[in-house]
Amino acid sequence: MTTPTPSFYNDLDQTLIEIRQILEQGACNRRAAGHHPVVATIGNDGVPSQRVMILRQCDWDHSSLRFHTDMRSKKVDDLAARQSVSVLIYGEPDKLQLRLTGTAQIESARMADRPWAQSTPFARRCYMAQAAPGSEAAMPTSGLPAWIEGKKPDEEQLLDARQNFAVLTVHFSTIDWLYLANEGHRRAKFERNGDGPQWTGRWLIP
Numbered sequence: 001m002t003t004p005t006p007s008f009y010n011d012l013d014q015t016l017i018e019i020r021q022i023l024e025q026g027a028c029n030r031r032a033a034g035h036h037p038v039v040a041t042i043g044n045d046g047v048p049s050q051r052v053m054i055l056r057q058c059d060w061d062h063s064s065l066r067f068h069t070d071m072r073s074k075k076v077d078d079l080a081a082r083q084s085v086s087v088l089i090y091g092e093p094d095k096l097q098l099r100l101t102g103t104a105q106i107e108s109a110r111m112a113d114r115p116w117a118q119s120t121p122f123a124r125r126c127y128m129a130q131a132a133p134g135s136e137a138a139m140p141t142s143g144l145p146a147w148i149e150g151k152k153p154d155e156e157q158l159l160d161a162r163q164n165f166a167v168l169t170v171h172f173s174t175i176d177w178l179y180l181a182n183e184g185h186r187r188a189k190f191e192r193n194g195d196g197p198q199w200t201g202r203w204l205i206p
């Protein structure tokens with residue numbers, strides 16, 4: 001059975017609509033292709049690092065994506081020195097690749113209050129790790145205090161972890177879209193016009 005040609009196949013406007021759906025769905029549907037993008041930063045030494053992150057929110061009108069992370073992690077240091085980021089999404093079964101570039105920043109502690117309060121106790125428990133993510137350990141460990149392993153923390157137990165929680169916002173300004181199809185692949189590039197939600201697209205050779 002052949003896959004029907006999608007409406008966006010030869011249409012830049014429809015492609016942009018498809019991209020928006022992938023990002024918005026990614027933020028609210030854990031089974032969607034866009035739910036766990038790979039976010040790349042550049043270290044102080046010029047070496048790039050990538051990591052999987054859960055997409056928490058997409059604000060299309062402001063071309064922004066929101067992630068949660070540990071304030072003590074390497075990516076936060078990377079961004080303090082250099083705000084450039086790239087975000088990669090790969091989707092099955094459609095065989096699509098979406099690459100965004102832009103800048104990222106860590107939001108103020110006040111901005112992180114609500115996302116923290118809205119996260120489940122188990123999600124917030126990650127931030128109870130005593131040492132920074134990526135620290136060396138003398139033995140295999142989750143990094144969590146032993147007394148909370150396998151348990152749901154209560155609000156009081158989570159109080160100290162709050163300072164380790166950060167909201168990372170990506171503002172994307174370019175989108176590179178690749179769609180693989182038997183009848184011929186398609187690739188398009190979109191660039192944001194200024195700060196607004198308007199995009200200029202053009203086709204590229206895949």
Ligand SMILES: Cc1cc2nc3c(=O)[nH]c(=O)nc-3n(C[C@H](O)[C@H](O)[C@H](O)COP(=O)(O)O)c2cc1C
Nearest residue numbers: 036049051052053054068069070073074075133134
């Ligand atoms: C499925 C999956 C989801 C993840 N989600 C997040 C996330 O939302 N935020 C985060 O900071 N790290 C997340 N991680 C861990 C990162 O990939 C990474 O290992 C960690 O953030 C440390 O990265 P860094 O040392 O480059 O800063 C996730 C890993 C996996 C496998």
